[in-house]
Amino acid sequence: MLYLAIACQPGSGAMPRAADTLAVDTATADTATPGEIRVITATDIAASPTNPLAAVLTVATDAPAQVTARWICGGRSGSDTAQIDGAGMLEVWGMRAETGCDIALEAVTPEGTERISGLRWTSGALPAALPVFTAEARAGVGPMAPGVTLVSTVWLEQTPEYYAVGVDEEGEIVWVYLDPGGYRREHHVRDMGDGTLMLLMDRMVRRITPGGRTIAEVGNADMGLNHHDALPLPGGDVLFLVSGSQTVDVPALGGAVLLLGDRLVRVAGAEGGAAPGEIVWEWSAFDHLDTSRFPGPLSLEESRSG
Numbered sequence: 001m002l003y004l005a006i007a008c009q010p011g012s013g014a015m016p017r018a019a020d021t022l023a024v025d026t027a028t029a030d031t032a033t034p035g036e037i038r039v040i041t042a043t044d045i046a047a048s049p050t051n052p053l054a055a056v057l058t059v060a061t062d063a064p065a066q067v068t069a070r071w072i073c074g075g076r077s078g079s080d081t082a083q084i085d086g087a088g089m090l091e092v093w094g095m096r097a098e099t100g101c102d103i104a105l106e107a108v109t110p111e112g113t114e115r116i117s118g119l120r121w122t123s124g125a126l127p128a129a130l131p132v133f134t135a136e137a138r139a140g141v142g143p144m145a146p147g148v149t150l151v152s153t154v155w156l157e158q159t160p161e162y163y164a165v166g167v168d169e170e171g172e173i174v175w176v177y178l179d180p181g182g183y184r185r186e187h188h189v190r191d192m193g194d195g196t197l198m199l200l201m202d203r204m205v206r207r208i209t210p211g212g213r214t215i216a217e218v219g220n221a222d223m224g225l226n227h228h229d230a231l232p233l234p235g236g237d238v239l240f241l242v243s244g245s246q247t248v249d250v251p252a253l254g255g256a257v258l259l260l261g262d263r264l265v266r267v268a269g270a271e272g273g274a275a276p277g278e279i280v281w282e283w284s285a286f287d288h289l290d291t292s293r294f295p296g297p298l299s300l301e302e303s304r305s306g
Contacts, residue, residue, distance in 0.1 A: 236269025
């Protein structure tokens, strides 16, 4: 369980489901006092394809501007800011399912500021296949931390499904990520501390925005099965912990034995000198540990994964 802080307050309430996409004519939207500049030429808001509780707000401008979206959704609030020159995107996220959101825009340029209010969007429903679970705080540990707590789950009742969700201070889901590629053995989601999230996936990591847009992917299909964690390195490379196996001859155990062991694998990202996805360094436990030494019963246990 990981903690991601955002500017929000606990809230409740639900609104009827609205259309996933709402085009807004800025000429009819509420504006601030007369005399302000006009720099925003068009806006459009649509549900995120990977998070039904988030929206992508597309903004067009006729001059470079710092554009901020501020929203209030059922008592929760947040904001997102981007430098936009021509066209750009902002994200509205962190609200509960089927909740109405009031959104206001502010565009700041050297010549002045434009403000637009009256934008409206309603978050979607949670996926029907999402398993029902409860978040409980143990007695004596105090109240839930403010913000969004990220939880990664694997649902194995039928076909394995992966869901990364975030819950608010009352345990209600306010963030969810649906992998567009389907189940790919994701393990967990991590707050990177720079406004992005990292998903640990099958033979790769994916960096995403809170609204679910993919920023970058780093991985290697032939490196083996990664597990537990990955470490982003300066320059864009990623260090993976990868499972490996090796058949060794152990007379005390009757001959050939298949051993499982770990490797550290460094995979190049898009920013370094190596080709993206290339393995540029690796370390194997088989090269450093005594494969003929089995000191206790745990070392003789047959792997449950086969």
